[in-house]
Amino acid sequence: MQKSVGRLVSILYRKNQVYLNCALKSAQITASELPFLLYFFRNDTTAGISQEALSAYLLIDKAATARAVQSLLKKGFLRKEKDEADRRANKIFLTELGEQQRTVVQARLQQWTQFLTEGLDAQSVDTMFHVLEQMVEKMETTDWHNIWRNAE
Amino acid sequence: MQKSVGRLVSILYRKNQVYLNCALKSAQITASELPFLLYFFRNDTTAGISQEALSAYLLIDKAATARAVQSLLKKGFLRKEKDEADRRANKIFLTELGEQQRTVVQARLQQWTQFLTEGLDAQSVDTMFHVLEQMVEKMETTDWHNIWRNAE
Protein backbone atom coordinates (compact mmCIF):
# COMPACT_ATOMS: atom_id res chain seq x y z
CA MET A 1 0.00 0.00 0.00
CA GLN A 2 1.61 3.20 -1.20
CA LYS A 3 1.81 6.08 1.23
CA SER A 4 -0.44 9.00 0.50
CA VAL A 5 -0.06 12.33 2.18
CA GLY A 6 -3.38 13.27 0.63
CA ARG A 7 -5.24 10.59 2.52
CA LEU A 8 -3.64 11.45 5.84
CA VAL A 9 -4.15 15.19 5.54
CA SER A 10 -7.72 14.66 4.43
CA ILE A 11 -8.54 12.50 7.43
CA LEU A 12 -6.82 14.88 9.84
CA TYR A 13 -8.64 17.87 8.42
CA ARG A 14 -12.08 16.33 8.43
CA LYS A 15 -11.83 14.82 11.89
CA ASN A 16 -10.43 18.06 13.22
CA GLN A 17 -13.49 19.88 11.93
CA VAL A 18 -15.79 17.40 13.62
CA TYR A 19 -13.88 17.67 16.87
CA LEU A 20 -13.91 21.47 16.88
CA ASN A 21 -17.59 21.76 16.10
CA CYS A 22 -18.25 19.40 18.92
CA ALA A 23 -15.80 20.78 21.48
CA LEU A 24 -16.67 24.44 20.85
CA LYS A 25 -20.41 24.02 20.55
CA SER A 26 -20.99 25.27 24.08
CA ALA A 27 -18.98 28.41 23.27
CA GLN A 28 -21.10 29.03 20.15
CA ILE A 29 -18.03 28.84 17.93
CA THR A 30 -17.93 26.79 14.75
CA ALA A 31 -14.95 25.23 13.03
CA SER A 32 -15.18 27.69 10.18
CA GLU A 33 -15.09 30.66 12.51
CA LEU A 34 -12.27 29.38 14.68
CA PRO A 35 -9.30 30.29 12.44
CA PHE A 36 -10.39 33.91 12.52
CA LEU A 37 -10.80 34.07 16.27
CA LEU A 38 -7.41 32.41 16.65
CA TYR A 39 -5.86 35.08 14.50
CA PHE A 40 -7.14 37.73 16.89
CA PHE A 41 -5.98 35.77 19.91
CA ARG A 42 -2.48 35.34 18.56
CA ASN A 43 -1.79 38.65 16.86
CA ASP A 44 -1.86 42.28 17.79
CA THR A 45 -4.98 43.66 16.17
CA THR A 46 -5.53 46.75 18.26
CA ALA A 47 -5.50 48.79 15.06
CA GLY A 48 -7.99 46.48 13.38
CA ILE A 49 -7.32 44.20 10.44
CA SER A 50 -8.84 44.00 6.99
CA GLN A 51 -10.62 40.92 5.70
CA GLU A 52 -8.16 40.81 2.84
CA ALA A 53 -5.29 40.44 5.31
CA LEU A 54 -7.15 37.69 7.15
CA SER A 55 -7.77 35.85 3.90
CA ALA A 56 -4.15 36.19 2.89
CA TYR A 57 -2.82 34.88 6.14
CA LEU A 58 -5.19 31.93 6.43
CA LEU A 59 -5.13 31.28 2.69
CA ILE A 60 -8.90 31.20 2.81
CA ASP A 61 -11.05 32.58 0.03
CA LYS A 62 -12.29 36.09 0.71
CA ALA A 63 -15.87 34.89 0.30
CA ALA A 64 -15.45 32.44 3.16
CA THR A 65 -13.82 35.20 5.18
CA ALA A 66 -16.74 37.53 4.56
CA ARG A 67 -19.18 34.89 5.79
CA ALA A 68 -17.20 33.89 8.86
CA VAL A 69 -16.67 37.52 9.84
CA GLN A 70 -20.37 38.25 9.35
CA SER A 71 -21.24 35.36 11.59
CA LEU A 72 -18.77 36.40 14.29
CA LEU A 73 -20.10 39.95 14.14
CA LYS A 74 -23.61 38.69 14.68
CA LYS A 75 -22.46 36.67 17.67
CA GLY A 76 -20.74 39.72 19.07
CA PHE A 77 -17.23 38.26 19.08
CA LEU A 78 -15.96 40.75 16.51
CA ARG A 79 -16.64 44.39 15.72
CA LYS A 80 -16.37 46.16 12.37
CA GLU A 81 -15.48 49.70 11.31
CA LYS A 82 -15.07 51.30 7.93
CA ASP A 83 -11.41 52.09 7.33
CA GLU A 84 -11.44 55.84 6.80
CA ALA A 85 -8.00 55.75 5.20
CA ASP A 86 -9.22 53.29 2.57
CA ARG A 87 -12.96 53.27 2.34
CA ARG A 88 -13.03 49.98 0.43
CA ALA A 89 -11.72 48.12 3.45
CA ASN A 90 -13.17 47.16 6.80
CA LYS A 91 -11.24 47.23 10.03
CA ILE A 92 -12.14 44.22 12.14
CA PHE A 93 -11.59 44.13 15.90
CA LEU A 94 -11.99 41.54 18.63
CA THR A 95 -14.62 42.50 21.20
CA GLU A 96 -14.44 41.97 24.91
CA LEU A 97 -16.92 39.10 24.51
CA GLY A 98 -14.65 37.58 21.89
CA GLU A 99 -11.66 37.96 24.17
CA GLN A 100 -13.56 36.07 26.85
CA GLN A 101 -13.65 32.98 24.65
CA ARG A 102 -9.88 32.74 24.60
CA THR A 103 -9.58 30.45 27.58
CA VAL A 104 -12.06 27.81 26.43
CA VAL A 105 -10.86 27.87 22.88
CA GLN A 106 -7.22 27.48 23.77
CA ALA A 107 -8.01 24.73 26.27
CA ARG A 108 -9.95 22.68 23.72
CA LEU A 109 -7.27 23.17 21.13
CA GLN A 110 -4.55 22.24 23.53
CA GLN A 111 -6.42 19.10 24.52
CA TRP A 112 -6.75 18.06 20.90
CA THR A 113 -3.06 18.58 20.21
CA GLN A 114 -2.25 16.79 23.42
CA PHE A 115 -4.41 13.85 22.38
CA LEU A 116 -2.92 13.66 18.90
CA THR A 117 0.69 13.89 19.96
CA GLU A 118 0.87 12.14 23.30
CA GLY A 119 3.12 9.14 23.22
CA LEU A 120 4.81 10.39 20.07
CA ASP A 121 8.44 11.40 19.87
CA ALA A 122 8.56 15.16 20.50
CA GLN A 123 11.44 15.60 18.12
CA SER A 124 9.49 13.89 15.33
CA VAL A 125 6.46 16.05 15.99
CA ASP A 126 8.64 19.13 15.64
CA THR A 127 9.99 17.83 12.38
CA MET A 128 6.46 17.22 11.11
CA PHE A 129 5.52 20.80 11.99
CA HIS A 130 8.51 22.11 10.17
CA VAL A 131 7.90 20.06 7.02
CA LEU A 132 4.25 21.05 6.91
CA GLU A 133 5.29 24.68 7.27
CA GLN A 134 7.73 24.34 4.43
CA MET A 135 5.11 22.80 2.16
CA VAL A 136 2.58 25.49 2.98
CA GLU A 137 5.26 28.10 2.41
CA LYS A 138 5.91 26.62 -1.01
CA MET A 139 2.23 26.77 -1.91
CA GLU A 140 2.05 30.38 -0.84
CA THR A 141 5.01 31.48 -2.89
CA THR A 142 4.69 29.41 -6.06
CA ASP A 143 2.10 29.32 -8.80
CA TRP A 144 1.43 25.61 -8.89
CA HIS A 145 -1.81 25.65 -10.85
CA ASN A 146 -0.23 24.01 -13.85
CA ILE A 147 2.77 22.18 -12.48
CA TRP A 148 2.10 19.11 -14.61
CA ARG A 149 2.30 21.08 -17.83
CA ASN A 150 6.03 21.54 -17.35
CA ALA A 151 6.50 17.80 -17.25
CA GLU A 152 5.06 16.86 -20.63
CA MET B 1 2.77 33.45 16.52
CA GLN B 2 1.95 30.09 17.99
CA LYS B 3 2.26 27.05 15.77
CA SER B 4 -0.98 25.48 14.73
CA VAL B 5 -1.18 22.08 13.14
CA GLY B 6 -4.81 22.87 12.40
CA ARG B 7 -3.94 25.80 10.19
CA LEU B 8 -1.30 23.88 8.25
CA VAL B 9 -3.42 20.80 7.68
CA SER B 10 -6.35 22.95 6.67
CA ILE B 11 -4.33 24.79 4.05
CA LEU B 12 -2.78 21.60 2.73
CA TYR B 13 -6.14 19.91 2.45
CA ARG B 14 -7.92 22.76 0.71
CA LYS B 15 -5.17 23.51 -1.76
CA ASN B 16 -4.81 19.83 -2.50
CA GLN B 17 -8.48 19.71 -3.42
CA VAL B 18 -8.10 22.66 -5.74
CA TYR B 19 -5.03 21.15 -7.37
CA LEU B 20 -6.68 17.78 -7.93
CA ASN B 21 -9.84 19.20 -9.40
CA CYS B 22 -7.72 21.22 -11.75
CA ALA B 23 -5.14 18.57 -12.64
CA LEU B 24 -7.67 15.75 -13.13
CA LYS B 25 -10.31 17.76 -14.93
CA SER B 26 -9.26 16.41 -18.32
CA ALA B 27 -9.60 12.86 -16.97
CA GLN B 28 -13.12 13.65 -15.69
CA ILE B 29 -12.13 12.81 -12.14
CA THR B 30 -12.98 15.04 -9.18
CA ALA B 31 -11.20 15.40 -5.88
CA SER B 32 -14.03 13.67 -4.05
CA GLU B 33 -13.88 10.65 -6.34
CA LEU B 34 -10.12 10.30 -6.33
CA PRO B 35 -9.65 8.53 -2.98
CA PHE B 36 -11.90 5.73 -4.18
CA LEU B 37 -10.14 5.27 -7.49
CA LEU B 38 -6.83 5.25 -5.65
CA TYR B 39 -8.07 2.50 -3.42
CA PHE B 40 -8.74 0.35 -6.47
CA PHE B 41 -5.38 1.19 -7.99
CA ARG B 42 -3.50 0.28 -4.86
CA ASN B 43 -5.35 -2.75 -3.57
CA ASP B 44 -6.42 -6.11 -4.89
CA THR B 45 -10.13 -5.78 -5.53
CA THR B 46 -10.64 -8.62 -7.99
CA ALA B 47 -13.30 -10.02 -5.67
CA GLY B 48 -15.02 -6.65 -5.36
CA ILE B 49 -15.27 -4.51 -2.28
CA SER B 50 -18.20 -3.21 -0.28
CA GLN B 51 -18.89 0.49 0.22
CA GLU B 52 -18.74 -0.10 3.93
CA ALA B 53 -15.15 -1.31 3.60
CA LEU B 54 -14.26 1.69 1.46
CA SER B 55 -15.76 4.04 4.04
CA ALA B 56 -13.91 2.34 6.84
CA TYR B 57 -10.56 2.49 5.13
CA LEU B 58 -10.84 6.09 3.97
CA LEU B 59 -12.63 7.18 7.14
CA ILE B 60 -15.22 8.82 4.94
CA ASP B 61 -18.89 8.89 5.81
CA LYS B 62 -20.89 6.20 4.04
CA ALA B 63 -23.12 8.87 2.53
CA ALA B 64 -20.16 10.48 0.82
CA THR B 65 -19.03 7.05 -0.31
CA ALA B 66 -22.43 6.28 -1.80
CA ARG B 67 -22.35 9.51 -3.80
CA ALA B 68 -18.79 9.17 -5.03
CA VAL B 69 -19.38 5.56 -6.07
CA GLN B 70 -22.58 6.55 -7.87
CA SER B 71 -20.72 9.19 -9.75
CA LEU B 72 -17.88 6.85 -10.71
CA LEU B 73 -20.39 4.24 -11.86
CA LYS B 74 -22.05 6.79 -14.10
CA LYS B 75 -18.70 7.72 -15.59
CA GLY B 76 -17.96 4.06 -16.21
CA PHE B 77 -14.86 3.89 -14.01
CA LEU B 78 -16.46 1.47 -11.57
CA ARG B 79 -18.92 -1.42 -11.86
CA LYS B 80 -21.39 -2.65 -9.24
CA GLU B 81 -22.85 -6.06 -8.41
CA LYS B 82 -25.17 -7.18 -5.66
CA ASP B 83 -23.28 -9.37 -3.24
CA GLU B 84 -25.22 -12.64 -3.40
CA ALA B 85 -23.67 -13.83 -0.14
CA ASP B 86 -25.01 -10.75 1.67
CA ARG B 87 -27.73 -9.07 -0.29
CA ARG B 88 -27.48 -5.87 1.73
CA ALA B 89 -24.02 -5.19 0.33
CA ASN B 90 -22.71 -4.15 -3.06
CA LYS B 91 -19.55 -5.49 -4.59
CA ILE B 92 -17.71 -2.69 -6.37
CA PHE B 93 -15.14 -3.35 -9.10
CA LEU B 94 -12.78 -1.23 -11.16
CA THR B 95 -13.62 -1.33 -14.88
CA GLU B 96 -11.16 -1.43 -17.75
CA LEU B 97 -11.93 2.25 -18.38
CA GLY B 98 -11.16 2.98 -14.76
CA GLU B 99 -7.91 1.08 -14.97
CA GLN B 100 -6.94 3.21 -17.95
CA GLN B 101 -6.96 6.32 -15.75
CA ARG B 102 -4.24 4.91 -13.56
CA THR B 103 -1.37 6.44 -15.50
CA VAL B 104 -2.65 10.01 -15.59
CA VAL B 105 -3.83 9.93 -12.02
CA GLN B 106 -0.59 8.62 -10.66
CA ALA B 107 1.42 11.05 -12.75
CA ARG B 108 -0.53 14.07 -11.46
CA LEU B 109 -0.29 12.85 -7.92
CA GLN B 110 3.39 12.20 -8.21
CA GLN B 111 3.94 15.68 -9.63
CA TRP B 112 2.13 17.23 -6.71
CA THR B 113 4.13 15.28 -4.16
CA GLN B 114 7.28 16.12 -6.05
CA PHE B 115 6.40 19.80 -6.00
CA LEU B 116 5.58 19.80 -2.30
CA THR B 117 8.64 17.92 -1.18
CA GLU B 118 11.39 18.95 -3.56
CA GLY B 119 14.23 20.66 -1.80
CA LEU B 120 13.12 19.24 1.54
CA ASP B 121 15.13 16.80 3.58
CA ALA B 122 13.95 13.31 2.60
CA GLN B 123 14.46 12.01 6.09
CA SER B 124 12.27 14.76 7.52
CA VAL B 125 9.56 14.05 4.97
CA ASP B 126 9.58 10.42 6.04
CA THR B 127 9.27 11.47 9.64
CA MET B 128 6.33 13.70 8.79
CA PHE B 129 4.61 10.79 7.05
CA HIS B 130 5.15 8.59 10.02
CA VAL B 131 3.84 11.13 12.53
CA LEU B 132 0.75 11.82 10.43
CA GLU B 133 0.14 8.09 10.22
CA GLN B 134 0.42 7.75 13.96
CA MET B 135 -2.03 10.57 14.56
CA VAL B 136 -4.53 9.12 12.10
CA GLU B 137 -4.06 5.73 13.70
CA LYS B 138 -4.87 7.26 17.05
CA MET B 139 -8.05 8.83 15.73
CA GLU B 140 -9.14 5.52 14.26
CA THR B 141 -8.64 3.59 17.43
CA THR B 142 -9.75 6.00 20.13
CA ASP B 143 -13.08 7.55 20.96
CA TRP B 144 -12.03 11.15 21.15
CA HIS B 145 -15.44 12.77 20.97
CA ASN B 146 -15.28 14.00 24.53
CA ILE B 147 -11.61 14.17 25.32
CA TRP B 148 -11.95 17.47 27.08
CA ARG B 149 -14.45 16.11 29.58
CA ASN B 150 -11.72 14.07 31.23
CA ALA B 151 -9.74 17.20 31.89
CA GLU B 152 -12.24 19.15 33.97
Place this chain on the structure above:
DNA sequence: AAAAAATAGTTGACACAACAACTATGCAGG
Protein backbone atom coordinates in the same frame (compact mmCIF):
# COMPACT_ATOMS: atom_id res chain seq x y z
C1' DA C 1 -8.02 65.08 -15.23
C1' DA C 2 -10.10 61.07 -17.57
C1' DA C 3 -9.67 56.31 -18.52
C1' DA C 4 -8.06 51.97 -17.15
C1' DA C 5 -6.51 48.71 -13.93
C1' DA C 6 -6.17 47.06 -9.36
C1' DT C 7 -8.09 46.18 -4.72
C1' DA C 8 -11.74 45.26 -0.77
C1' DG C 9 -15.81 43.32 0.03
C1' DT C 10 -20.45 40.95 -1.00
C1' DT C 11 -23.43 37.61 -3.08
C1' DG C 12 -24.99 33.47 -5.85
C1' DA C 13 -24.00 28.95 -7.43
C1' DC C 14 -21.85 24.77 -6.75
C1' DA C 15 -18.69 20.95 -4.81
C1' DC C 16 -17.71 18.33 -0.78
C1' DA C 17 -18.50 15.96 3.52
C1' DA C 18 -21.12 15.08 8.06
C1' DC C 19 -25.24 13.74 10.34
C1' DA C 20 -29.82 11.93 10.74
C1' DA C 21 -33.60 9.33 9.10
C1' DC C 22 -34.95 5.87 6.31
C1' DT C 23 -35.18 1.04 3.60
C1' DA C 24 -33.73 -3.48 3.12
C1' DT C 25 -31.37 -7.38 4.55
C1' DG C 26 -29.08 -10.45 7.88
C1' DC C 27 -28.57 -12.58 12.44
C1' DA C 28 -29.31 -14.05 17.38
C1' DG C 29 -32.07 -15.37 21.39
C1' DG C 30 -36.62 -16.34 23.01
Place this chain on the structure above:
DNA sequence: CCTGCATAGTTGTTGTGTCAACTATTTTTT
Protein backbone atom coordinates in the same frame (compact mmCIF):
# COMPACT_ATOMS: atom_id res chain seq x y z
C1' DC D 1 -40.50 -19.32 13.82
C1' DC D 2 -40.52 -14.16 15.08
C1' DT D 3 -39.05 -10.40 17.52
C1' DG D 4 -35.46 -7.42 18.13
C1' DC D 5 -31.11 -5.68 16.97
C1' DA D 6 -27.23 -4.97 13.83
C1' DT D 7 -25.40 -3.95 9.20
C1' DA D 8 -25.21 -2.03 4.11
C1' DG D 9 -26.73 1.42 1.49
C1' DT D 10 -29.59 5.68 0.02
C1' DT D 11 -31.41 10.28 0.45
C1' DG D 12 -32.43 15.03 2.60
C1' DT D 13 -30.41 18.71 5.06
C1' DT D 14 -26.83 21.55 6.57
C1' DG D 15 -22.04 23.56 7.19
C1' DT D 16 -17.87 24.70 4.84
C1' DG D 17 -15.12 26.50 1.09
C1' DT D 18 -14.17 27.82 -3.93
C1' DC D 19 -15.02 30.37 -7.99
C1' DA D 20 -17.20 33.88 -10.71
C1' DA D 21 -19.67 38.05 -11.11
C1' DC D 22 -20.73 42.25 -9.23
C1' DT D 23 -20.27 47.03 -6.56
C1' DA D 24 -17.53 50.42 -4.63
C1' DT D 25 -13.37 52.48 -3.92
C1' DT D 26 -8.33 53.49 -4.89
C1' DT D 27 -4.26 53.69 -7.78
C1' DT D 28 -1.95 53.93 -12.14
C1' DT D 29 -1.52 55.28 -16.88
C1' DT D 30 -1.86 58.29 -20.45
